[in-house]
Amino acid sequence: MNESNSPAASESVVQAHPEHDDHHDVSKHIKKYLMVGGLLMIFTIITVALSYFDFGSHKANIAVGMLVATFKAGLVAAIFMHLSAERHLVYQILIFTTFFVLVLFWLTYLAWYDPVVR
Amino acid sequence: MEIPYTTTARPDTGLWNAKIGIWLFLASEVMLFGGLFSAYIFLRLDAAPGHWPRGLLNVPVGTMNTAILIASSVTVVLAWAALKMRQFSKYKFYMGITILCGIVFLVVKLAYEWPIKFHHFGAKITPAALEKYEPYLGNAHLREGGYEPRVEISGHLENPEALHDESIREYHIKLDAANAEPLNPDNDRPRFWPAPMSDKIAHVSKDDVQLASMYVPKHSTFFATYFTITGLHGLHVLGGVIVFIYLWLPVSARLYKRNPEQLANRVEVAGLFWHFVDLVWIFVFPLFYLL
Known part of the structure; x- marks a missing residue:
């Protein structure tokens, strides 16, 4: 076992150079987080209200509902999950994920739109 | 470490x-x-x-x-x-x-x-018996409005023993609002505030039921x-x-x-x-x- 406080000492040297998020930077973001939270609440109410509005067909209502949900999800991902300013590697992981999840949905579509049976 | x-x-x-x-x-x-x-x-x-x-x-x-x-x-x-x-x-x-x-x-x-x-119950009616239960389903009215048909009578099951006892041939269902007043246009589409349950009780014969269950995954x-x-x-x-x-x-x-x-x-x-x-x-x- 080494000296117990030596790792702590080396960490504090490291902390003198934080990688990106400067501590005073964070305080500027707080207003943004609160605003996004408020927006999400408002869009939740909009989602509920729109579902009782007749867009002509039920399919149209589903499309509108999913559009609003996608927008809300985008807000959560971009702001709360810091994706609007993230490192390259995280985007790479997400591109792969998007690709594979789209393939998954495409397989479902193929199974449903079975050209042999229909 | x-x-x-x-x-x-x-x-x-x-x-x-x-x-x-x-x-x-x-x-x-x-x-x-x-x-x-x-x-x-x-x-x-x-x-x-x-x-x-x-x-x-x-x-x-x-x-x-x-x-x-x-x-x-x-x-x-x-x-x-x-x-x-x-x-x-x-x-x-x-x-x-x-x-x-x-x-x-x-x-x-x-x-x-x-x-x-x-604790909620629903009985899906067989296609052949849909006409018989029309007073609870109101499908003619729904067809007119271009809505999907109702195929289920739901509410509170008043005789839960009917679920397991084969000798009981009927479900006694205290009806949900939609089945109690199927012609009320308020029931055509889902509502924001759930409608209160009615006091009306319907007797549904097991012979006319495709599948009956509480609102559990198998429903x-x-x-x-x-x-x-x-x-x-x-x-x-x-x-x-x-x-x-x-x-x-x-x-x-x-x-x-x-x-x-x-x-x-x-x-x-x-x-x-x-x-x-x-x-x-x-x-x-x-x-x-x-x-």
Whole structure:
């Protein structure tokens, strides 16, 4: 076992150079987080209200509902999950994920739109 | 042994390790929920007219739970920001609220939303007998309005022994509003405030019933997917709450004194998971409650 406080000492040297998020930077973001939270609440109410509005067909209502949900999800991902300013590697992981999840949905579509049976 | 790269970036990835770890984990989570959602889409597209029920879930309660989850997403990011600014007591406060929100969400789900379904009953009428039960179904009226037909008579089962006793040939159902007044245009589409149950009791012969069950997973593909997806989502909420409680306990104060940045990163990573859980709910809520 080494000296117990030596790792702590080396960490504090490291902390003198934080990688990106400067501590005073964070305080500027707080207003943004609160605003996004408020927006999400408002869009939740909009989602509920729109579902009782007749867009002509039920399919149209589903499309509108999913559009609003996608927008809300985008807000959560971009702001709360810091994706609007993230490192390259995280985007790479997400591109792969998007690709594979789209393939998954495409397989479902193929199974449903079975050209042999229909 | 010191855990490597808890606060500094690993040279080859440009990120501290846990950040990559959580994103890889979330990628696998996307596939997990993606599989279930594609099952949902498949089952819903293939549902026969009238066999994908709408308006069965309590929208005001669902809306409230959505708001609670959004609020907790805000507080967890504020908790992280407080740590970044080295305000430990603020961190404890916001984290405490986050934990409370998660627990309230679960309690609403497990103590109210689910049990109320388990005590509700529905009997699906065979196609041949639909005409016979027209006074409860109002399908001629629905056809006129271009709506999907009603194929189920639902409400409170007054003789629950009928579920298991083969000698009892009838279900006595205290009717839901839609079956009590099938011609009332208010019942054509789902409502925001659930309509109160009527006092009318219908007698439905077992010979005319295709499938009768409480509102449990076997009742329909709707409830099967509903309980599977909200159940898995609920497990995620529970997992998040457990991690947050750990990060709120005195161990976190000790870590804060030793290395506050490491605690901030732990909170960030747990927060990323929590936001993902919120993100899933953003889709679950409209798909099951509203559309």
